[in-house]
Amino acid sequence: MCRMVAAESQSIDDNDRHTQLLRGALDMCLLALLAREPAHGYELVRRMETAGFGAISYGTIYPLLTRMRRLGLVAHEQQVSPTGPPRKVYALTGSGRTHLDAWQKQWHRFTDTVDAVLCPLDHNPTRS
Amino acid sequence: MDTIDRLLGEADRAWRGYGVGSADRAALAADLRLDLRAAAADGGDPAQLIGGDVAGFARRLADEAGVRRVRGDYGRVVGTALIGTVLGAVLGYGLLESAYPVFVHLIDIPRSIDVPIQLAVAVAYGIPAAVVAAGAVIAVRIQLRDLPRIRRTAQLMSVLVPVAGIVVTPVTVAFAWATDYSFAPPVVVTEIAMVLAALAGATVLARRLSLREGRTAAGSSPPEATRVNPA
Numbered sequence: 001m002c003r004m005v006a007a008e009s010q011s012i013d014d015n016d017r018h019t020q021l022l023r024g025a026l027d028m029c030l031l032a033l034l035a036r037e038p039a040h041g042y043e044l045v046r047r048m049e050t051a052g053f054g055a056i057s058y059g060t061i062y063p064l065l066t067r068m069r070r071l072g073l074v075a076h077e078q079q080v081s082p083t084g085p086p087r088k089v090y091a092l093t094g095s096g097r098t099h100l101d102a103w104q105k106q107w108h109r110f111t112d113t114v115d116a117v118l119c120p121l122d123h124n125p126t127r128s
Numbered sequence: 129m130d131t132i133d134r135l136l137g138e139a140d141r142a143w144r145g146y147g148v149g150s151a152d153r154a155a156l157a158a159d160l161r162l163d164l165r166a167a168a169a170d171g172g173d174p175a176q177l178i179g180g181d182v183a184g185f186a187r188r189l190a191d192e193a194g195v196r197r198v199r200g201d202y203g204r205v206v207g208t209a210l211i212g213t214v215l216g217a218v219l220g221y222g223l224l225e226s227a228y229p230v231f232v233h234l235i236d237i238p239r240s241i242d243v244p245i246q247l248a249v250a251v252a253y254g255i256p257a258a259v260v261a262a263g264a265v266i267a268v269r270i271q272l273r274d275l276p277r278i279r280r281t282a283q284l285m286s287v288l289v290p291v292a293g294i295v296v297t298p299v300t301v302a303f304a305w306a307t308d309y310s311f312a313p314p315v316v317v318t319e320i321a322m323v324l325a326a327l328a329g330a331t332v333l334a335r336r337l338s339l340r341e342g343r344t345a346a347g348s349s350p351p352e353a354t355r356v357n358p359a
Contacts, residue, residue, distance in 0.1 A: 042167035042177070058177035059185045062163065067192035078162070084169030088162045 027064060028107060031092060031100040034074060038091035041065055065090055073099055131174050132164050135182055142183035147197035148190050156193060198276050198339055202332055208271045209264040209331040210324060216263020220256030261289045264327060277338045284334035292330035296323055
């Protein structure tokens, strides 16, 4: 019973940390995915899942896309679809490209720093 | 009504409650409709995509879209107006009681001058009524000075509240006549309720008009991003 509770608590902690980490990187990841190929909102949800982020809700992605559009990082246009209604396809703008480059560099600096702090822990025994 | 219409209706109600103007609501809804229809065509369930908390999603979307919000705060405005009315009524009654003997003492109108009864009634009851209306307007203007467009609301109230008073007075008098000018509590309460309802209606209308003017003047809508060539 205790083990089940502990496992459940661990899982909640993992989810919380995952959400926190994602919060700081989600807009950058969306820009990166759009840099590869323009997409509509629902398609981006699928791409994020395929990339390994797990299930990120449309309710999270769509408002974020709207903000990035407001900030001029992405632009959208309607494309006629042969199989259904017109699609609102998002693509990176010049400003979005510039921001993505800057954010990527910042991210690498940040992860390098975090790695440098964490790496010694791999070799040092923890004190009980 | 299909699922998308239902979801958009729910989102619209949330946006309305959140103080999003009609132009912005229409723009947000049109964008969302397009996206949901595309998702549905790909086999996605729109209700499942947005999740159970449609109102929360709608508010988040409005925030991220950077739309200008103006809260109506109708409850606060009407409540404050009614409190101002009560204070104005007390003040008006006090004024009537104290000023009447003074006027009688100071102004001795010769009996040769025939003062029309309508004029006498208008002066005797019009001045307290004006104090009541002023109480409502001043209370809203001062007490709710932190609300957006409250100055314009108060300006419109200063016109609409007296008009409401003029309209409701004959109606109330007719009701009183129909009940044989009874002082029975239910009759008196009904008469008071009629007057307060008219005042509340005028206040709501003033608030609504002032907000509508503000939205029209601002002409706000979510900024469109640069268009790009098709993929």
